[in-house]
Structure formats: structure tokens, C-alpha cells
């Protein structure tokens with residue numbers, strides 16, 4: 001299966017869809033990531049806090065796919081906010097992964113109360129300039145947080161990974177990203193199944209194209225210009241979720257799914273959520 005790519009503002013590229021690995025840990029997690037790579041995923045989303053960086057990297061090493069053909073993204077967790085701390089936190093992730101360099105490294109949450117994400121961003125820029133990270137970005141940053149790091153450093157993140165699903169289409173953030181050349185990535189793109197795969201509007205769109213509701217949602221994500229990162233522990237669903245490039249939703253269908261907006265589903269408010 002050929003997956004189209006998206007060009008980022010730093011000259012690197014990402015597949016138009018990636019694989020989420022939250023809660024895929026231990027031997028089962030390793031097996032799920034192996035099978036995702038076999039299915040064709042070439043962007044794998046892990047994080048220091050998922051405690052599975054080692055399993056994800058090991059699945060890459062054992063896959064037989066050349067290392068440079070797979071993008072592994074990991075994330076800096078809260079306890080490492082600050083300049084020196086970020087250098088340490090990155091090294092922890094790099095050691096867990098066992099890689100010489102990390103393809104994509106993101107600040108996991110801005111945690112504005114702690115007030116150190118600009119210092120962390122400066123350290124990320126240094127790590128990129130030293131060749132240890134290919135592409136740097138953030139997650140869960142609001143317009144205000146993005147504006148701060150851009151104004152302070154002049155470096156625009158390549159991606160901002162945000163909660164985005166039919167209940168929370170994030171139109172304002174997507175517009176801000178488009179204006180600044182930041183690639184949107186969607187976490188929980190299937191809303192963790194919460195009234196997404198069985199919603200009648202989505203089921204109707206899916207039936208019109210002879211696809212599954214999850215495929216309709218992921219296609220909607222692609223047509224919004226985002227890179228969705230669906231997680232699945234089963235090989236059949238991993239394949240299903242990748243197979244979204246052979247049909248196209250109409251503008252009306254895209255709008256109908258976006259109209260399901262009801263707001264954020266979990267407590268992940270970027271202004272207050274903290275994870276250490």
C-alpha cells in the first residue's frame with residue numbers, strides 16, 4: 001500500500017497517516033508494532049511516558065525495513081522541562097530507543113504553570129542543530145504557546161500534535177497551523193471509539209463509500225490536512241485504518257462529520273494538564 005507523504009517546514013517528510021502506540025507495551029505492544037510495520041505503517045508515535053520506546057524501536061530493528069524508511073517520533077515528558085533538563089530527557093529517550101538519532105521529537109505538553117517550555121524549545125533546537133533530532137515539534141500547544149516559542153526563537157515547530165476527532169475538529173488551531181506552516185497531527189483520531197465508529201452520520205458517510213466508519217473518520221482527517229495516528233492492537237484493524245487513500249469524501253460529507261463537534265472529550269486542556 002502506498003501512503004502519500006506530507007512535506008514539513010524543515011525539509012523533512014512524514015507519511016500522511018501514522019500509528020499510535022499509547023498502551024501498547026510489553027510483549028503484546030512489541031507484537032502490535034511489528035504487525036503495524038508489516039501492515040505498512042512508516043510513522044510510529046511513541047513517548048517517554050508510554051514506557052514503550054524500547055519495544056517500538058526493537059520492532060523497527062527486527063522488521064527488516066531499513067531504518068531510514070521508518071519515522072519514529074517520541075516525546076519529552078513534563079519532568080524534563082527546562083533547557084538542561086531537556087538535554088537529559090532527550091538522552092533518556094534516545095537510550096531507550098537505542099538510536100543514534102531520533103527522527104521526530106516533540107514536547108509532550110506545554111505545562112504553562114511550570115513556565116519552562118520556551119527553554120525546552122531552545123534545547124530542542126540545539127539537539128536538532130547537533131544532528132541528534134531530524135525534526136522538532138510540539139504537542140498540545142495553543143496559539144499562545146506557539147506564538148511564544150516562535151517569537152522567542154524564530155523557529156517554527158514542524159508539527160503540533162493535538163486532540164482532533166469528529167467531536168473536536170479544532171478548526172481554529174488548523175487555521176493557525178496553516179497560516180504558520182505547521183503540520184497538524186491528530187491524537188485520538190478515532191476518539192478512542194467514543195461515539196465515532198457507531199455515530200449514524202459517520203455510518204451513513206461510510207456506507208456511501210463502501211468503507212468502515214473508522215475509515216470514513218480517518219479519511220476525514222486526511223482531507224482536513226491532518227496526519228492521524230490511530231492506535232490498534234489488532235492486525236486487521238491496523239490494515240483497515242491504513243486503507244484510506246482509495247476514496248474521497250465530498251465537501252458536504254466532510255462538513256457533516258465536522259458538524260458533530262461537541263468539544264474536548266478528556267481532561268486534556270493544554271493550559272492546565274500536567275504530566276510528569
Ligand SMILES: NC(=O)c1ccc[n+]([C@@H]2O[C@H](COP(=O)([O-])OP(=O)(O)OC[C@H]3O[C@@H](n4cnc5c(N)ncnc54)[C@H](OP(=O)(O)O)[C@@H]3O)[C@@H](O)[C@H]2O)c1
Nearest residue numbers: 020021022045139187188189190191192214230231232233
Ligand atoms: N500527544 C498527546 O498528548 C497524545 C494523547 C493521546 C494519544 N496520543 C497518541 O495518539 C494515538 C492514538 O490515540 P488513542 O490511542 O488515544 O485513540 P484512537 O486511536 O482514537 O483509538 C484507539 C481505539 O480505537 C480502537 N480502534 C482502532 N481501529 C479501529 C477500527 N478500525 N474500528 C473500530 N475501533 C478501532 C482501538 O481498539 P483495538 O486496539 O482493540 O483495535 C482502540 O480502542 C495514541 O496511541 C498516541 O500515540 C497522543
